[in-house]
Amino acid sequence: MTLDDYILSHITPEDDYLYRLYRATNLHLLRPRMASGHLQGQLLRMLTQMIRPRTVLEIGTYSGYSALCMASGMTEEGCLYTFEINDEQEDFTRPWLENAPYAPRIEMIVGDVFELLPAMNLHFDMVFIDANKRQYADYYELVMRFLNPGGYILADNTLWDGHVVEPEYENDAQTQGIRRFNRLVAADPRVENVILPLRDGLTVIRHKGI
Numbered sequence: 001m002t003l004d005d006y007i008l009s010h011i012t013p014e015d016d017y018l019y020r021l022y023r024a025t026n027l028h029l030l031r032p033r034m035a036s037g038h039l040q041g042q043l044l045r046m047l048t049q050m051i052r053p054r055t056v057l058e059i060g061t062y063s064g065y066s067a068l069c070m071a072s073g074m075t076e077e078g079c080l081y082t083f084e085i086n087d088e089q090e091d092f093t094r095p096w097l098e099n100a101p102y103a104p105r106i107e108m109i110v111g112d113v114f115e116l117l118p119a120m121n122l123h124f125d126m127v128f129i130d131a132n133k134r135q136y137a138d139y140y141e142l143v144m145r146f147l148n149p150g151g152y153i154l155a156d157n158t159l160w161d162g163h164v165v166e167p168e169y170e171n172d173a174q175t176q177g178i179r180r181f182n183r184l185v186a187a188d189p190r191v192e193n194v195i196l197p198l199r200d201g202l203t204v205i206r207h208k209g210i
């Protein structure tokens, strides 16, 4: 038994709807590894329960797995806005979101978050960044404009399979994007943060309200 198997057999089991979504993601979509999966999904759900956000922004819906995990941790009054730039993803994802028990809490927006978010006049208690690695620093600058004081940003893949410390990835555009983001956050006096070495790295950032 691997450590990963051990962990998965000692955490709260995946609910049946998410299990079926993850299977369908693997059967029908390209690049299914992009979906969060149960370990990270359960963490996202519990962080959402702890933070108790009324409004959540997700950048990067893909099959909807992480959106459903976060929505399951929200209260009924909450609303999660999830942005997906790839319109070919909509036919698969929208029915999974709309048929979920938490459907009324989720709004899927198809389009580029950089184009659409500024005009929406929304503010967020929690943000999950999980999209194009080259643009992480730009997402960060964008969402800091709309994050409430005391709010949280969670950012996925911030260790990028360990490439952030590997000299041979010095010129890789995605690695450079993640490193730029990590430097920006670490140097930003408005926030405090921690990097969890879970899966591919998950950064938790809190807006100090200054």
Ligand SMILES: C[S@@+](CC[C@H](N)C(=O)[O-])C[C@H]1O[C@@H](n2cnc3c(N)ncnc32)[C@H](O)[C@@H]1O
Pocket: 034, 035, 036, 037, 059, 060, 061, 062, 063, 064, 065, 066, 067, 083, 084, 085, 086, 089, 111, 112, 113, 114, 130, 131, 132
């Ligand atoms: C890693 S996947 C998201 C996985 C999902 N959050 C999960 O954990 O199940 C990243 C997604 O971000 C989308 N994306 C990339 N750039 C975007 C942008 N500027 N606005 C909205 N979505 C974007 C991609 O099309 C892709 O489907």
